[in-house]
Amino acid sequence: MVQNHVLLGRVSPYVAFQAYEEWSQPASITGIVRLSDEFACVFLEITPFYPVDDKWPDQPSDKGTFILDGHAVEIIGCFRAWFQENQDRIFFDVKKESISAKYDCTVAHIVSIKSLEFLSIGARVWPKVDAGYRRAMSRHHTASHLFSLALNQILHHVWDKDVSRDQRGYADFDRIAIESSKISEHCSIETYRIGKSLRKKGFKPTRLPLTSTMETDICNILDEWLLDRHAITVTPSRGPLSEKRVWSCSLGGTSITMPCGGTHLTNTAELGRVSCGIQYKDETLKCILRSVGV
Numbered sequence: 401m402v403q404n405h406v407l408l409g410r411v412s413p414y415v416a417f418q419a420y421e422e423w424s425q426p427a428s429i430t431g432i433v434r435l436s437d438e439f440a441c442v443f444l445e446i447t448p449f450y451p452v453d454d455k456w457p458d459q460p461s462d463k464g465t466f467i468l469d470g471h472a473v474e475i476i477g478c479f480r481a482w483f484q485e486n487q488d489r490i491f492f493d494v495k496k497e498s499i500s501a502k503y504d505c506t507v508a509h510i511v512s513i514k515s516l517e518f519l520s521i522g523a524r525v526w527p528k529v530d531a532g533y534r535r536a537m538s539r540h541h542t543a544s545h546l547f548s549l550a551l552n553q554i555l556h557h558v559w560d561k562d563v564s565r566d567q568r569g570y571a572d573f574d575r576i577a578i579e580s581s582k583i584s585e586h587c588s589i590e591t592y593r594i595g596k597s598l599r600k601k602g603f604k605p606t607r608l609p610l611t612s613t614m615e616t617d618i619c620n621i622l623d624e625w626l627l628d629r630h631a632i633t634v635t636p637s638r639g640p641l642s643e644k645r646v647w648s649c650s651l652g653g654t655s656i657t658m659p660c661g662g663t664h665l666t667n668t669a670e671l672g673r674v675s676c677g678i679q680y681k682d683e684t685l686k687c688i689l690r691s692v693g694v
């Protein structure tokens with residue numbers, strides 16, 4: 401069911417998004433919606449806040465504050481919302497097939513209802529993302545991408561049929577077997593299902609190395625990559641939120657790209673050492689990555 405709420409104010413038809421860049425200018429409030437007795441959400445003409453992606457919610461949203469008139473209003477979290485040009489309704493649950501051309505995407509910043517005494521349509525606020533929190537998220541998101549490539553490499557010999565390959569030429573275990581990816585400020589947890597359908601595709605669990613061997617081999621590959629500085633980009637870095645974004649990094653002479661709308665470090669040198677813990681139980685491979693940064 402499509403839910404919608406009357407919007408107080410009007411969201412701009414083009415909401416620029418600058419989540420991947422430093423931000424130091426005020427933005428106008430274009431809309432406010434009461435969500436419940438406790439919470440409301442606020443819309444800006446432009447925002448640096450990263451909202452959780454409803455289609456692939458691996459990375460939680462930013463948190464932070466809006467600064468105005470000496471007050472700091474806490475932004476508890478953010479999510480994606482949808483609107484139509486010149487309409488005064490905002491949609492929080494638009495079905496996938498109806499998104500395309502009909503709706504524009506924007507960021508709903510969640511605030512406590514008590515904060516509304518400081519916020520009004522047209523007010524100018526300084527959006528301030530919690531930089532330490534964002535950085536920890538970006539670190540673990542970047543670590544998860546590098547890990548996925550290293551994992552493909554060490555499991556390449558476990559396949560006995562030809563399956564789709566990653567850009568480094570290894571069987572793309574990560575894409576084929578991923579069940580969930582959960583990024584937090586403390587770690588990233590990648591879970592893979594090694595069930596019947598994977599076995600049918602040619603994956604031989606009996607050939608799986610010991611988890612301790614996998615951990616060591618992955619750490620060795622990551623350590624080698626991290627000896628050099630590799631620039632990371634997510635493009636386009638600004639523009640409509642609903643636009644598809646691509647993560648790029650060159651590793652060991654191969655240029656790698658992956659579709660990804662999350663936030664990332666700008667260079668692998670900022671990652672520091674990545675530790676990796678792997679468990680294999682009940683046909684599930686669970687991998688926990690931690691990076692404390694530099």
Ligand SMILES: [Zn+2]
Pocket residue numbers: 541545647659660661662
């Ligand atoms: Zn990603």
